[in-house]
Structure formats: structure tokens, C-alpha cells
Amino acid sequence: MTIKPPLSAPYTHAGTSISRTMGLVMLALLPATLFGFYLFGWPAIFLFASTLLAAVLTEALALRLAGKPVRPFLLDGSALLTGWLLALTLPPWAPWWIGVVGSILAIAVGKQMFGGIGQNLFNPAMVARVALLISFPLEMTLFTTPAPLFSDQAPDLLQSLAITFGNPAPYDAVSSATVLGHLKTELGRGVNLEQAAAGSASLWQLTWGQAAGSLGETSALLILLGGLFLLYKRVISWHIPLAMLGTLAALSGLFHLLNPDHYAGPLTHLLSGAAILGAFFIATDLVTSPSTRRGQLLFGAGCGLLVYIIRTWAGYPEGVAFAVMLMNGCTPLIDHFLKPRIYGRDRRGEPLNYADNGGNN
16 A cells, blocks of 8 residues: 655644533543532532632632633633542532632642643642642541431531531531541551451442542542543543552552451452542543553553552552652653654654555554
């Protein structure tokens, strides 16, 4: 077959846009978000709304101060998605100002200080989560026992307003540790894994989401379905999620086999915390992850390795935000050594010789 020289530059359009990509990601997050609303009631809804509103207003203010057009950037949905992702990682009954401060940090520090959309080195939502976790450890680790909307355990509208915008102290009695936090505390006291797991949620409850946790991280099944939707729509590729979750599962399985009394198994690590949300929705951020498939595999494996190290030996029971941020910092280095092939050249940068290969290159 003879390949004719192109008549114009080999530019193609993928048929997508920033706003479409952001819209598909938010659509994929919708089931887990709605389930979080149902599971944790009105306080979660108020916190979610506060966080998103603060993200959009901060974006508008930053754009105006930078002399950039506000409307086109707001309509691309990127600020809304940043606030959305941040809200899903917050304790559902956290006070309103946690979401507002987090959104300001995410947009102003994590995004606009680097030059805006497409320029940031770190995932903005994870910048905010890490900053909040270090600055306000009490508010960021006070989780709530599920109290489904309209159930007898759920606070009514006025009580919910008091929880989010007033004084949540009277409702601290319903606080509960996450599975990872509970296991880390109990194992640190010398209790074996079987005894520690007896007081926490079962794997079945973790799969469906009937457990204490962040607003949108509890249902592994719904988050996974959203991630598969993004794969189906080709918004993300399988490389980072598979490498991240595979590495996390392999390490947790290995250490569990070596000492089953002390190290939690792969299913506990995969179904707890933000592992699946991080693998499909955070680590796959197009701006802060490597551009090549080999680089994405390395990036994902690094995330999985760091998540396991932080969860097992560091001071925090959850490590996804720290792991993703550390690997975000490695992305330029990965892209430097694992460069994508330039069109018309081989991976060493040498021009392809059609004549030597019978015109089949």
C-alpha cells in the first residue's frame, strides 16, 4: 500500500471539548454523590452546595483579577468539578467553612496561581484536601455514622442547618471512625486483625457504602460504575486505574499472606477510603498525569505503592491525596524519560524511512 503525502498538517480534532469532558466526569460522579446525600442527609447537601459555590466564586474572582474573561472559563465546568471532587472527600457533616476554605485553596492556590486550567502541576482538589487535613485535623477526621435521609436517625432541616452552619457539638455522639481509621487505631494497640475487624464495617457494607466515611467515597460499587462509564466514553484510559489498584492489591495481598494477623487484605484496601475514587477520578486528571501509556502505568503504580506505604506505616490511615500529589510532582520527570513518539518519527526521534520499509510504516 502506498501512502500519499498529506495535503495539509496532520491535525485532527477528537470531537470533544473541555466542557463535555467535565460534564461526563460529573455525570459519572452523580450516582455516588446522590447516594452520599441519601446516606448522610441534609448536612451533606449543605456542605456540598457551599463547597461548589465557593469554588465557582473563587474562580470568577481570580479570573477577574487576572484580567481574563470570566464567562467562558466558568462555563467550561472545571471549577465546578474541582469543588465537586473536593466535597466528595470531606467528612459529610463538616462545617461549611471547611468546604469554603478548601475551595479557595483549590482554585486560588492549586489552579490559578499556576496560570489556570491546564497549567497546574498538582491536582487542585488534592492540594486543598491535604492542606485542610494538615491545618484542621479535628474537623477533617470527624466522620459520621450513616443516618439516611428521612430516617428516624437523620437530623431534620433545622438541625441540619445547625450542624453545617452553626454548632455541631450536640451531634458529636453520632460520630464514627472509618474502617481504615479504626483498623489503624486497633492494630496500633496490638490487637490482631480479626479482633480489630470485628468492630468495623463488613466488606459487603463497604461495597454498597453502608459505612462511615467521606461524603462521596463510601460506595465502592457506585464509584466503580462511574469509573467504568468514563472508560466507556474514553474520557480516561485503563492504564492509571489498573496500575494503581493492581499495585495496591498486590502489595496488600503479599503482606497479608506474610502476616495475616497484622496486615489488612486487598479487598479491605480496595473497598475502603478513596482508593477507587482516586484511581478513576483523581489520579487520571489529564493535566497532572503523564501523557504516554507507559508513563501512566508507572504513575499509577507509584500511586498504588505510596497509598499502601502511607496507609500501613505513616501517621494517616488514608493516603490517596498524598500519593497522588507526590506522583503529580513526578509527572514532568516521567514525561521527560518516557516521551511520546512524534508523528513521522520513531521513539528515538529519528525520521521514519518509508522507502526502507516498503512504504508500510
